[in-house]
Amino acid sequence: MADSLAYRVLCLLREHGALSRAELADRLAVPRARLLGELGRLTAADQVREAGPAASRGGRRSTLIELSPAYRFGAVDLGATSVRVEVCDRGLEPLAAVEQAVDIRSGPRPVLKVVSELLGKLRADGAFRQLDGLGVGLPGPVSFRDGVPVSPPIMPGWDGFPVRELLAHEHNCPVVVDNDVNIMAIGEGYGGVARSVEDFLYLKLGTGIGCGIHLGGRVFRGKDGCAGDIGHIQVDPNGPVCACGNTGCLEAVFGGAALARDATAAARAGRSPVLAERLAAAGALSAYDVGQAAAAGDPTAIGLIRAGGTALGTVLAGLVSFANPSMIVIGGGLAGLGHRLLAEVRAVVYSRSLPLATGNLPLVLSELGDRAGTLGAARLASDLVFHQA
Amino acid sequence: MADSLAYRVLCLLREHGALSRAELADRLAVPRARLLGELGRLTAADQVREAGPAASRGGRRSTLIELSPAYRFGAVDLGATSVRVEVCDRGLEPLAAVEQAVDIRSGPRPVLKVVSELLGKLRADGAFRQLDGLGVGLPGPVSFRDGVPVSPPIMPGWDGFPVRELLAHEHNCPVVVDNDVNIMAIGEGYGGVARSVEDFLYLKLGTGIGCGIHLGGRVFRGKDGCAGDIGHIQVDPNGPVCACGNTGCLEAVFGGAALARDATAAARAGRSPVLAERLAAAGALSAYDVGQAAAAGDPTAIGLIRAGGTALGTVLAGLVSFANPSMIVIGGGLAGLGHRLLAEVRAVVYSRSLPLATGNLPLVLSELGDRAGTLGAARLASDLVFHQA
Structure with a gap:
């Protein structure tokens, strides 16, 4: 239409x-x-x-x-372990924002109650009186048409839950629900580094790994809303077993959880004094520790990042050959591993993909950081409101 | 627009x-x-x-x-070693068709001369007096906007050659030029098994391997016109060296040329009496021989098809996770390997991709055969003419 x-x-x-x-x-x-x-x-x-x-x-x-300066758009970016809520003005600039830890596994009603409480707090603080629209990102596949999660692997109890209906009723405004990686891609396309690009891939490297596919200026969601779920592409037939039951998935080899696992193993095996020290001090390691250890020159941490970058680059090389995109943007928590990771990914992609496809292909880090998701959610909410105008 | x-x-x-x-x-x-x-x-x-x-x-x-019953659309499907030319009526039904061996490597002028001669023959036979439009598929990346091949790997001398201009001048009608796999995908979407499907992948298994990407009812060509070039996705880091210089590309492991190579090696090494007999009789083996030997129960030939199907399935599984398509159609010469190949591909895709993405994913053989490409080319030619109406 x-x-x-x-x-x-x-x-x-x-x-x-x-x-x-x-x-x-x-x-x-x-x-x-x-x-x-x-x-x-x-x-x-x-x-x-x-x-x-x-x-x-x-x-x-x-x-x-x-x-009208009265426009107010709500934006919610729900991750596996935290939520970010913003209220944005007519230009999608945040008027107020709040973040809070929340476990997505506690189920839809408790989690959405937190979302509504945070929105209530922002209202009480004067950021808005009535929302014109609300955009929500969820960490799993979503039926965009129906506004419900569809078989989301890390969201027990959410399958088919009427997220859109519940929030629309509660906040008395139109609501749009999408996958979290898709809203990040939309944010990058609207106000990020991919602003002037029609066809790009947005790679979210967090606990898990996902890809937002932006084609012809729109997000491509696929038949079931799970397009871009590249975390379960096989990179090593002899690799570790993944939570999905297959072996050697990208997410089982790289990503926040895999990196924490490998770093802990290295620390315990005496292969990295730096990581061992951090483990002793904090009781657990995360991807952040690996980044810090690498920055301190720890060869084991650097090796983990390079191996992860190679695995990621192998998958990306295939996607570049397939989709011939104009740009690849890397965001999410692991983007904090920065240029060391980027260098490795680039080396693989530029050597493995078709020269024609990589000849002029920027492979860059996101500059929006945490705002990518909420900006995209606000954009979706305003699109919905404008379509109904 | x-x-x-x-x-x-x-x-x-x-x-x-x-x-x-x-x-x-x-x-x-x-x-x-x-x-x-x-x-x-x-x-x-x-x-x-x-x-x-x-x-x-x-x-x-x-x-x-x-x-108007006077409409006549020309359709040309140029492969690596042969060309098929059709003249179609207003409903894109072929009024006349001709095929001929031609070596794409002999360069653009000799090859396009053959094309024009074949069209001249069809005109002399009364299939048309004047074409309203002409659609052409080439076996390499094409700048759809400019109507010229772009760095085509198996087409020496064709890079940047003004195919569209030359043919438009010669036949005095609008001409549209595209990649051969794209026109096949368009044909499948217009009159084939994917007729009612908006988002599907068309896989061409021939001497090489390529993929037509049909999204939202249109072919997606990518930034440089090389989207879908999946033959160089790595399937085995320790696999054979590919013509592109990398190791273990899908095309180096499977595809018509790889299958002929492996079949010849098996025949010479005494691992397959059936293939050895065919080799002795014909002097060379092709994918067709492997299919025939498999049909005769030759375990080595069956093993080659199964190994190829596994490699192909591994790549497809990744693409299914990425693109979440509504259907996958397999065509090209190797589709003649039929259900044995299909069974292997399905086994890998259904076990390796996300259950959500494969839950309702038909993975089928093309029914159009050789007509897929010319039907798509005729469709593109008529689209162009209708847009100018």
């Missing part, structure tokens, strides 16, 4: 702030009369308003139009 | 033959007055015509509209 004129007007104003009627008519390539009619309707509905005269372009002065 | 009304009218008539004005207005969801204006224009331009009264729907009799 083609996007309505109202939707296109609202999206342009979201991105550019204020635009004159003449600029809008130019950018939208619609007859001025039709645009003015639509703007009259949107003004009457308090969705846009006049914002004073535009700079002269020589002829009659045009008036600037902007989105 | 949204498709024009004229384009949508012509596509509907191409697919359905004749439709009444009332059916057209219903299916296109446009006001009747606007449709009638457009039909008047298309009739005056000899692109559509009236085809008698429609069956009554109760009210006033509507008139049937059909595409």
Whole structure:
């Protein structure tokens, strides 16, 4: 279905702030009369308003139009162990944000209660009175159409739970639910390093590994909403057994959990004094410790990152040959391993993929960090609201 | 850009033959007055015509509209060693077809001369007087926008050659050029087993291996036109060296050339009397011989097909996790290995990919055979002509 004129007007104003009627008519390539009619309707509905005269372009002065400053979009990025909630303004800038630890495994009602409490807190603090829309990312496959999780492996009790309905009822606004990696990809495409790119892959390296697929300016979700679930692509037929039951999955070889496991084993086996010291001090190791040990020059930690980068690069090389993307963005907690990881991944991708596909392929770290997910969720929420305008 | 009304009218008539004005207005969801204006224009331009009264729907009799019977679309499917040329009618049915051996390595001018001669022969035989459009598939990456091959690995001398311009000048009609696997995928999506499916992968197993990616009803070509080039995804780090210089590429392990190589080695090493006999008789072996030997119960030949199916399945399993397609169609010469190959591929994909992604995933053989490519090329040619209407 083609996007309505109202939707296109609202999206342009979201991105550019204020635009004159003449600029809008130019950018939208619609007859001025039709645009003015639509703007009259949107003004009457308090969705846009006049914002004073535009700079002269020589002829009659045009008036600037902007989105109503009253717009408020909620954004929720639910991970396996924490949640980030933001309230954003009409330009998707965060007015207020809060993060809290929460265990996704405690089930949908307790977790969504935390989400609602955090939103209530932001309301009490004055960030909004009423949300216009709410976007939510979940750490598992989601039926985008139905707004429910579908067989999510690390979310017991969530399968088919009506997340969208419950939140829409509770917050009295339209709600959109998507996979967390997809909202990060949308955020990167809207306001991140992939801003001007139509076709890119967003790689989330966290406890698990997932991929957001952005094609032709849209997220591609696949038949069942599980496109991009690359954590279970096999990288080593003789590798460790994965939580999914197969052997040698990317996630079983690399990713936050695998890295913590391998670092702990190295520390216990006396292969890394640095890691052993951190283990003794903290009682447990994480990917962060591996990064710190590598930064301190620990060869075992560096070896773990390089081996992980090779595994990741092997999978990415295949995806580059398959999808011939314009850019690959790496985000998520393990992106903190930084350029050492990136160098390894690049070495494999650039040597293993087709030269034609890698000739001009940027492989870069995300610059949005934690905001990628909430920015994408806010973008989805505003898209939904603008589509209904 | 949204498709024009004229384009949508012509596509509907191409697919359905004749439709009444009332059916057209219903299916296109446009006001009747606007449709009638457009039909008047298309009739005056000899692109559509009236085809008698429609069956009554109760009210006033509507008139049937059909595409002009004068439409002729040329379709060329160029492979590494042969070319198939068709002339198709308005419904993309072949009026005449011809195949001929041709070595793509002899360079663009000699090969395109053969193409033009074959088209000249079909014209002399009365299949057409003037083509309305011509679609061409080439066995390598193509810049779809520019109509030229881009760094094609098995086509020396073709890089950047103006295939579209030369043929358009020679045949005095609009020409569209694409990768051969893409036109096969388009053919399968238009008139094959994937006819009603929006998102599917078409796998061509021939001398080489490639994948057509059909998403949201369109072929996805990637940034450089080389999306789907999966023949160089690594399946065995210790595998044979590939023509591309890397080791263990899918194409070096499986595919027509690899199968012929392994079959010849098996015959010479005395591991297969059946293959040895065929080798002695013909002087060389091909994938066809392996299929025949397997059908005769030769365990070595069966083993080769199973090992190839495992390699192919491993790559496909990763692509299924990544793209979560609605269907996978297997075509090309090696599809003749049939259900033995299919069984092996299915076993790997169904055990290695996410259960959610494979729960309802048909993995089937193409039924179009050699026609997939020319049907897709004719479809592309008619799309181009209809867009210009």
